[in-house]
Amino acid sequence: MSESAESGTTGKEILEDNGVGQTDGYRGTGYTGSKTAKKAIDELINEFVDQERIISPRSIANAVDVDVRPQEIGKTLGAYLKGDTPGDWFDEVEVSMWRDTSPKKWRFVRVAGEVDRRRSQHLQKPQLVRELSAATGAEGARYRTATRDRGSWEKASVTLAWMQDIIEAICERTDYVPSEVADDPERDRRDWVDDLTQAGTTQVLRRAAGIDDPGADTSWNRETLQALHDVLVAGHDPSEVSV
Numbered sequence: 001m002s003e004s005a006e007s008g009t010t011g012k013e014i015l016e017d018n019g020v021g022q023t024d025g026y027r028g029t030g031y032t033g034s035k036t037a038k039k040a041i042d043e044l045i046n047e048f049v050d051q052e053r054i055i056s057p058r059s060i061a062n063a064v065d066v067d068v069r070p071q072e073i074g075k076t077l078g079a080y081l082k083g084d085t086p087g088d089w090f091d092e093v094e095v096s097m098w099r100d101t102s103p104k105k106w107r108f109v110r111v112a113g114e115v116d117r118r119r120s121q122h123l124q125k126p127q128l129v130r131e132l133s134a135a136t137g138a139e140g141a142r143y144r145t146a147t148r149d150r151g152s153w154e155k156a157s158v159t160l161a162w163m164q165d166i167i168e169a170i171c172e173r174t175d176y177v178p179s180e181v182a183d184d185p186e187r188d189r190r191d192w193v194d195d196l197t198q199a200g201t202t203q204v205l206r207r208a209a210g211i212d213d214p215g216a217d218t219s220w221n222r223e224t225l226q227a228l229h230d231v232l233v234a235g236h237d238p239s240e241v242s243v
Contacts, residue, residue: 031075031079031084032079032084032085032086033075033076033079033080033084033085033086033089034068034072034075034076036066036067036068036072037068037072037073037075037076037077038076038085038089039066039068040060040061040064040066040068040073041060041073041076041077041090042090043064043065043066044060044063044064044108045090045092045093045108045110046115046116046121047064047115047116047121047122048063048115049093049108049109049110049115050110050114050115051109051110052107052108052109052110053107053108054098054105054106054107054108055105055106055108056070056103056104056105056106057070057071057073057074057077057103057104057106058070058103060073061073062153065124065125065222074104077095077097077106080095081095081096081097091112092110092111092112092113093108093109093110093111093112094108094109094111095107095108118226118230118234119229119233119234120225120226120227120229120230120233120234121226123226123229124154124222125155125156125221125222125225126143126154126155126156128156128222128225128226128228128229129141129143129156129158129162129225130156131229131233132166132225132228132229132232132233133162135169135232135233136165136166136168136169136232137165138162138165138166138169139161139162139165140158140159140160140161140162140165141156141157141158141159141162142156142157142158142159143155143156144157158220160197160198160201163196163198163201163220164193164194164196164201166201166228166232167193167196167201167204167205167208168189168190168193169232170204170205170208170209170228170231170232171189171193171204171208173209173231173232173238174208174209174238176204176207176208176209177189178192178204180192205224205228208238209227209231209238209241210238210239210241211224211227211228211231211238211241227241
């Protein structure tokens, strides 16, 4: 799509307005879009674009659980409009600029696929952590308020103790008994769980519930927590949950 039907603003003009030619990690001549911004826009499309949505880059940044600046989203959409992003980006929607006056707004119209209606897909990380804690009795989650660009939002982090509580719940839900416990009648599964490292908890997620995503290797990110929520809160069978 080469330009906005309403305003006539071209992709090149959008890129120039957002600082092409400068260098700060996501600006530069020949800009082809940011993977971080794409992740944010994909999340918006998957969770919030039922038929049509008109929204500003700042509102996108506030709506999704991705650490990305509004300018980066705007520049990536400008690169998409200009045809400089990979060809398979945003193929479930038509994207156009709806308004080129400040604040600029973008129009997303769904042409394929559908919104994921699972509750977990519409919760941010703090909400996921709270609901998992309530459902399982897991303890040790931490919450804080982050601020940037005069905005604020809540962030959540989980401790190893919290992960171990969740692992015990997953083992209970899936009737998973590790060989170390099965082969030693004197050993209790909970004691075994309490000896797990973070890497060990990730391995159990994979073996017991088939939950496997890149974020599980370093921390339990939102995708990991969504899969856990589907199993432990919503009651889905692990075979129905894909990560």
